[in-house]
Amino acid sequence: MDFLRTDLLDLALSWGPRLIGAIIVLLVGLQVIGWFSKWLRKSFEKRNVDPSLRPFLGSLITTLLKILLVISVMGMLGIQMTSFIAILGAAGLAVGLALSGTLQNFAGGVIILIFKPYKVGDYITGAGHSGTVREIQIFVTILKTPDNVTIIIPNSELSTSSLTNYSAEEIRRVDWSFGIAYGDDFDKAKDVLLKLIKADERIHAAPEPFIVLGELADSSVNLTVRVWVNASDYWAVKFDMNEKVYKTFAEEGINIPFPQMDVHVHNQK
Numbered sequence: 001m002d003f004l005r006t007d008l009l010d011l012a013l014s015w016g017p018r019l020i021g022a023i024i025v026l027l028v029g030l031q032v033i034g035w036f037s038k039w040l041r042k043s044f045e046k047r048n049v050d051p052s053l054r055p056f057l058g059s060l061i062t063t064l065l066k067i068l069l070v071i072s073v074m075g076m077l078g079i080q081m082t083s084f085i086a087i088l089g090a091a092g093l094a095v096g097l098a099l100s101g102t103l104q105n106f107a108g109g110v111i112i113l114i115f116k117p118y119k120v121g122d123y124i125t126g127a128g129h130s131g132t133v134r135e136i137q138i139f140v141t142i143l144k145t146p147d148n149v150t151i152i153i154p155n156s157e158l159s160t161s162s163l164t165n166y167s168a169e170e171i172r173r174v175d176w177s178f179g180i181a182y183g184d185d186f187d188k189a190k191d192v193l194l195k196l197i198k199a200d201e202r203i204h205a206a207p208e209p210f211i212v213l214g215e216l217a218d219s220s221v222n223l224t225v226r227v228w229v230n231a232s233d234y235w236a237v238k239f240d241m242n243e244k245v246y247k248t249f250a251e252e253g254i255n256i257p258f259p260q261m262d263v264h265v266h267n268q269k
Helices: 002-046 054-076 081-098 100-115 155-160 186-199 231-251
Strands: 123-126 129-136 140-144 150-154 163-165 171-180 210-216 221-230
Touching: 002 054, 054 129, 100 129, 100 140, 100 150, 100 155, 129 150, 140 155, 150 155, 171 186, 171 231, 186 210, 186 221, 186 231, 221 231
Parallel strands: none
Antiparallel strands: 123 129, 123 163, 129 140, 140 150, 171 221, 210 221
């Protein structure tokens, strides 16, 4: 028992200070890394760093600092770093094979930030989802839908598949198809549409509005209308014009027909 007590005492005297020092360094290091991360975010904002890069760079730098801190703490405990690095390399290979999808997401995130097919604030459709980009992180992109639903998409899917960016251009074309009844005055309907378009200051004068007889359909004569607006005004103009046309056509005596079918019954003896 005396021998065991002596060994335990020697072990405590030998490893105790190291262990306590390593724990203190670990706790202090994590606290410093947390402060540094907050300072880094504020620094990004002051320097007007691209909002798409901020969460990505912040996460990457914080992760690297934590890895360096763990390696330093293990060195304080007397662990041979050469052997540890060799073991870490072998483990890294195994983990890399197991997490190949995660590594693909990381590579996808790098590709997105380099080539910038979209950025924070853009409205996109990709991987079967649509929404406004809120964050581009190391492994995923976070979208927010118009009905306030959060969608998290792996970066690999967005970097390797087709993607539609509705915010990439400053102006967009709005298309409508308005139907009038057969027998109604086409020229009058066209003039009414032109007046409504010119009265809306959000609609650009150039390129000029496009109004033609698009189709002689089964139940209506369809007018195809195309105008150009700022991308931010797209939906507001589209919905407002629908309402204005519906009300103005009724005031002007222009009928908007509904689908109908004439059935003729012939009695045969």
